[in-house]
Amino acid sequence: MNINYDKESKLLKFEITEEIDHCKVEKIKRRVDNEIERYVPQNIIFDFDKVSFMDSAGIGMLIREI
Amino acid sequence: MKTKYDNEMNLEILSKSCNEAFARITVAAFASGLDPTIEEISDIKTAVSEAVTNSIIHGYENNEGIIKINCKIDKRKIIIEISDTGKGIENIDIAKEPLYTTKPELERSGMGFTIMESFMDELKIESILGLGTKVTMTKTIKENTLG
Numbered sequence: 034m035n036i037n038y039d040k041e042s043k044l045l046k047f048e049i050t051e052e053i054d055h056c057k058v059e060k061i062k063r064r065v066d067n068e069i070e071r072y073v074p075q076n077i078i079f080d081f082d083k084v085s086f087m088d089s090a091g092i093g094m095l096i097r098e099i
Numbered sequence: 100m101k102t103k104y105d106n107e108m109n110l111e112i113l114s115k116s117c118n119e120a121f122a123r124i125t126v127a128a129f130a131s132g133l134d135p136t137i138e139e140i141s142d143i144k145t146a147v148s149e150a151v152t153n154s155i156i157h158g159y160e161n162n163e164g165i166i167k168i169n170c171k172i173d174k175r176k177i178i179i180e181i182s183d184t185g186k187g188i189e190n191i192d193i194a195k196e197p198l199y200t201t202k203p204e205l206e207r208s209g210m211g212f213t214i215m216e217s218f219m220d221e222l223k224i225e226s227i228l229g230l231g232t233k234v235t236m237t238k239t240i241k242e243n244t245l246g
Contacts, residue, residue, distance in 0.1 A: 056116035093208035
């Protein structure tokens with residue numbers, strides 16, 4: 034996962050590159066939570082362009098983060 | 100192993116979430132003999148991932164158990180059975196409702212059965228409380244007209 038924070042626009046961008054399933058989602062969630070706490074962004078972008086697989090665990094993560 | 104089907108395979112895995120990717124990739128590799136499209140393979144992988152996740156989280160409640168996966172090919176149809184000997188489902192009709200989950204504290208989406216139902220042609224759920232659950236999914240792979 035690549036993470037990019039733009040100070041000016043307070044925009045935090047997560048570019049997810051791994052498969053999102055029940056196994057990987059915990060690790061991704063922890064990292065997302067840590068980064069949000071660290072930067073306290075105004076806007077967040079999740080970029081799924083490089084995600085080759087996602088099941089309902091990914092939907093669960095998004096519902097929670099929103 | 101004698102079979103009345105064109106092809107058949109059995110896989111047994113421990114109910115560990117790190118085995119989910121192995122299970123779905125194995126089933127996808129088995130299905131690849133039918134020359135499916137990338138979309139059809141992706142549907143199968145997602146449905147298998149959902150069924151295996153259900154067995155791990157709900158069937159065995161993250162305790163150790165065995166998940167059996169049986170796949171058969173009958174002409175253009177793939178039949179996938181995923182079973183566990185976990186706690187079983189109390190009410191299948193309610194469990195199938197979109198967004199319904201018995202474990203909201205785990206931030207589950209409650210979309211497992213909905214995804215299996217929409218990505219596959221048929222979904223059958225058999226469950227006995229205390230004995231386990233068997234999910235049977237079928238999908239007909241369209242003939243590749245380009246070949």
